[in-house]
Amino acid sequence: MQNLAPQMDAAPIAPLLELSGITKTFPGVKALNNVSLELFPGQVTALIGENGAGKSTIVKVLTGIYRADGGTISVDGEQVAFTSADDAGAAGITAIHQETVLFDELSVAENIFIGHAPRGRFGLIDTAQMNTRAQEILDRIDAPLSATTPLKDLGIANKHLVAIARALSVDARVVIMDEPTAALSQKEIEELYDLVERLKSEGRAILFISHKFDEVFRIADRYAVFRDGEHVGAGLMSDVTEGDLVQLMVGRAVDQIFPSRTHSAGAEVLRIEGYAHPTEFDNINLTLKAGEILGFYGLVGAGRSELMQAIFGITRPSAGTVYVEGEACTIRSPADAIANGIVYVPEDRGKQGAVLGLPIFQNVTLPSLAQTSRSGFLKLAAEFALAREYTERLELRAAALDQDVGNLSGGNQQKVVIAKWLATKPRVIILDEPTKGIDIGSKAAVHAFMAELAADGLAVIMVSSEIPEILGMSDRVIVMREGLIAAELRRDELSPETLVRHAAGIGGQA
Amino acid sequence: MNDTARHIPDRLQSPALKAFKSWETLLLAVAIAIFVTNSFLSPYFLNAWNLSDATFNFTEKAMIAFAMALLIIAGEIDLSVASIIALASTAMGAALQLDVGTWGLVAVGLGTGVLCGAFNGLMVTGLGLPSIVVTIGTMSLFRGISYIVLGDQGFRGYPSEFSFFGQGYVWWVISFEFVLFAGLAVLYYILLHRTNFGRAVYAIGNNPTGALFSGIRVARVRFILFLLTGLMAGVAAVCLTSRLGSTRPTIALGWELEVVTMVVLGGVNILGGSGSIPGVVIAAFVMGLVTFGLGLLNVPGIVMSIFIGCLLIGVIALPRLWAMRRT
Numbered sequence: 001m002q003n004l005a006p007q008m009d010a011a012p013i014a015p016l017l018e019l020s021g022i023t024k025t026f027p028g029v030k031a032l033n034n035v036s037l038e039l040f041p042g043q044v045t046a047l048i049g050e051n052g053a054g055k056s057t058i059v060k061v062l063t064g065i066y067r068a069d070g071g072t073i074s075v076d077g078e079q080v081a082f083t084s085a086d087d088a089g090a091a092g093i094t095a096i097h098q099e100t101v102l103f104d105e106l107s108v109a110e111n112i113f114i115g116h117a118p119r120g121r122f123g124l125i126d127t128a129q130m131n132t133r134a135q136e137i138l139d140r141i142d143a144p145l146s147a148t149t150p151l152k153d154l155g156i157a158n159k160h161l162v163a164i165a166r167a168l169s170v171d172a173r174v175v176i177m178d179e180p181t182a183a184l185s186q187k188e189i190e191e192l193y194d195l196v197e198r199l200k201s202e203g204r205a206i207l208f209i210s211h212k213f214d215e216v217f218r219i220a221d222r223y224a225v226f227r228d229g230e231h232v233g234a235g236l237m238s239d240v241t242e243g244d245l246v247q248l249m250v251g252r253a254v255d256q257i258f259p260s261r262t263h264s265a266g267a268e269v270l271r272i273e274g275y276a277h278p279t280e281f282d283n284i285n286l287t288l289k290a291g292e293i294l295g296f297y298g299l300v301g302a303g304r305s306e307l308m309q310a311i312f313g314i315t316r317p318s319a320g321t322v323y324v325e326g327e328a329c330t331i332r333s334p335a336d337a338i339a340n341g342i343v344y345v346p347e348d349r350g351k352q353g354a355v356l357g358l359p360i361f362q363n364v365t366l367p368s369l370a371q372t373s374r375s376g377f378l379k380l381a382a383e384f385a386l387a388r389e390y391t392e393r394l395e396l397r398a399a400a401l402d403q404d405v406g407n408l409s410g411g412n413q414q415k416v417v418i419a420k421w422l423a424t425k426p427r428v429i430i431l432d433e434p435t436k437g438i439d440i441g442s443k444a445a446v447h448a449f450m451a452e453l454a455a456d457g458l459a460v461i462m463v464s465s466e467i468p469e470i471l472g473m474s475d476r477v478i479v480m481r482e483g484l485i486a487a488e489l490r491r492d493e494l495s496p497e498t499l500v501r502h503a504a505g506i507g508g509q510a
Numbered sequence: 511m512n513d514t515a516r517h518i519p520d521r522l523q524s525p526a527l528k529a530f531k532s533w534e535t536l537l538l539a540v541a542i543a544i545f546v547t548n549s550f551l552s553p554y555f556l557n558a559w560n561l562s563d564a565t566f567n568f569t570e571k572a573m574i575a576f577a578m579a580l581l582i583i584a585g586e587i588d589l590s591v592a593s594i595i596a597l598a599s600t601a602m603g604a605a606l607q608l609d610v611g612t613w614g615l616v617a618v619g620l621g622t623g624v625l626c627g628a629f630n631g632l633m634v635t636g637l638g639l640p641s642i643v644v645t646i647g648t649m650s651l652f653r654g655i656s657y658i659v660l661g662d663q664g665f666r667g668y669p670s671e672f673s674f675f676g677q678g679y680v681w682w683v684i685s686f687e688f689v690l691f692a693g694l695a696v697l698y699y700i701l702l703h704r705t706n707f708g709r710a711v712y713a714i715g716n717n718p719t720g721a722l723f724s725g726i727r728v729a730r731v732r733f734i735l736f737l738l739t740g741l742m743a744g745v746a747a748v749c750l751t752s753r754l755g756s757t758r759p760t761i762a763l764g765w766e767l768e769v770v771t772m773v774v775l776g777g778v779n780i781l782g783g784s785g786s787i788p789g790v791v792i793a794a795f796v797m798g799l800v801t802f803g804l805g806l807l808n809v810p811g812i813v814m815s816i817f818i819g820c821l822l823i824g825v826i827a828l829p830r831l832w833a834m835r836r837t
Binding site for chain 2: 312314333334335337338344346351352353354355356357358361362363366367369370373376377378384388391392396398399400401402403420
């Protein structure tokens with residue numbers, strides 16, 4: 001247990017952690033099928049795969065949250081069995097999750113040592129020792145934090161550092177990082193890379209899950225690719241190109257180019273005049289035509305989502321009018337918005353987009369119940385028919401329509417949400433960060449589908465923080481800054497520099 | 511996108527198989543076991559009139575439990591139902607002094623229930639307060655009003671016509687209350703399992719934000735549920751007052767917990783999102799049969815509540831233990 005240094009002999013390094021033949025089945029879905037994975041001391045292994053490929057499941061098996069149906073896990077060549085998260089922790093495996101699980105009301109030190117705090121007399125927590133040791137760990141990773149600060153006073157990036165410090169506090173030999181950079185700025189990402197380098201030099205094995213290829217090529221030594229719950233390839237990063245990995249991931253070559261569209265805007269569908277909100281946005285005027293994709297770009301906190309939620313009736317504006325096809329509408333609730341043909345695909349799928357505990361077909365028909373029922377009484381056959389029509393059009397991957405949405409992968413949950421809205425036959429669809437956190441294959445599918453919708457005459461608003469997506473998909477772009485429209489740009493005026501300048505308010509004229 | 515359409519089946523297992531594996535089936539087995547045990551233990555059990563009497567142990571509570579089931583599935587709760595009975599019964603007693611006639615009394619009882627439900631609903635949906643806090647408050651408030659009006663007195667002298675609701679028989683041993691219970695069971699079954707409203711109840715219980723973002727009028731549904739629960743407490747107040755023939759401020763004391771017990775025993779998730787009316791109906795019978803059977807065996811009341819408590823914990827723990835064994 002003490003000898004963490006990698007053996008520098010001529011012989012190949014033995015894997016620190018070895019999984020082989022791991023299988024995990026859920027009702028109707030084989031999440032992992034006979035997969036293997038090797039992690040080496042002092043090396044970063046990137047785990048790559050589309051949504052639903054089984055990445056999250058293998059992490060849960062590794063950390064003792066799920067028990068595999070078959071297969072073996074070996075640490076240092078010795079076979080182990082994890083029956084709980086504690087077992088995995090004791091074997092030196094720890095995970096830093098995408099959404100870190102921390103406690104806002106506790107201090108940094110308490111968060112770091114939760115569950116394994118140093119004990120003093122009478123088994124009480126030795127606060128002084130805990131704070132000292134926490135501070136040592138924080139200093140070691142150059143985190144500019146005090147161990148006694150309450151966690152709620154920290155920003156998202158610093159919370160991440162706390163999560164990493166927690167991983168180090170148990171002296172983990174295997175560190176799993178699940179999309180650690182998703183919520184970080186560029187500077188914070190650089191700091192994270194430094195930290196990963198340090199963990200490597202200490203001889204720890206790191207499993208790095210990411211959707212970003214530049215990141216994987218920068219930081220990983222090895223790769224492992226999963227597809228549909230199966231292990232489809234592994235090796236050294238130096239032996240592959242980005243194209244090779246994409247091909248392995250999706251099993252086919254993916255057209256990285258955005259779908260080509262002929263811009264043929266029809267009649268005006270949506271017009272918003274003088275929309276204002278006491279705190280979030282002011283003086284918003286916009287028009288949207290049938291068959292048009294209007295991009296909304298801005299920094300996080302520019303008020304884009306807040307504006308969209310006001311248009312959808314979640315919050316009420318303090319002033320302004322919405323016109324749909326020339327007629328003024330009163331929108332006081334999402335139900336009013338839907339009745340007027342405006343629908344919204346929110347950024348937060350799990351909480352706002354879908355009802356995870358209900359079956360797929362009930363999610364799809366939830367806003368269309370008036371259509372699938374007779375005088376308020378349900379007609380199940382009509383519901384299944386409607387759900388089938390739209391989920392199959394979106395190529396949903398599910399075992400059955402009465403399966404709970406919570407059992408689907410992120411990309412497929414998004415498909416259920418989109419199917420739900422298309423079934424209402426909307427005139428305006430607002431997509432808020434539609435491809436956030438989904439893999440490259442699903443992204444291309446969503447983009448192709450958006451183009452298809454616009455071609456069918458739907459008016460599309462796409463809120464996105466990804467510049468390539470804004471550039472590739474929009475006919476027109478509105479840039480928001482601090483709750484105001486900073487610029488409205490035609491397609492031929494678009495460039496990454498212009499977008500960033502307007503969003504950040506640099507230089508006035510672009 | 512490729513052209514090969516992927517066919518997704520409607521269901522993985524047949525509805526019949528799903529029903530067989532359900533909580534309700536387990537509960538039904540428990541009910542039958544209790545019935546059989548009782549008929550062996552006491553010679554008086556298998557007697558039509560005795561069994562008919564036994565139904566009064568649960569009919570009034572079950573009426574409230576139907577509405578409470580919907581409320582709990584939607585993620586709310588109403589702990590003031592027993593106090594609503596007290597207030598509604600007191601209001602009927604006061605109306606009695608004004609000589610409003612039998613139907614006038616019924617209208618006052620139901621009206622009071624609806625008003626109390628509306629008050630709870632407004633506090634929860636209008637002010638956004640948690641229902642458990644609001645209804646613990648109104649639990650004291652409603653019964654408190656009853657105590658102020660009545661002190662240690664009571665109302666008596668309800669008209670003989672009025673006694674039909676709690677003491678009348680429709681045919682042979684079939685009481686009016688039992689018919690009402692059965693009718694309401696069917697109505698609530700349809701409302702929860704066969705209408706758009708019922709679907710909205712499940713959606714809200716699973717994820718209120720997601721339901722709102724899907725165009726469900728969440729506040730309206732919640733308000734209607736509180737109104738329905740108040741109305742059902744009013745119905746129970748009419749039946750109970752008629753059966754007892756008097757009103758005292760201690761009427762239906764502690765019933766709120768028995769109603770919630772019935773709902774939870776019926777398989778409704780106390781955290782909301784799942785449950786069914788058949789489950790609640792069977793749970794009503796289970797509780798009624800246990801109380802009646804133990805009564806025939808001269809078991810004291812306190813032992814009965816211990817037994818009901820153990821039954822509740824046992825029946826809830828069983829599937830959990832089963833699930834733990836399988837993973």
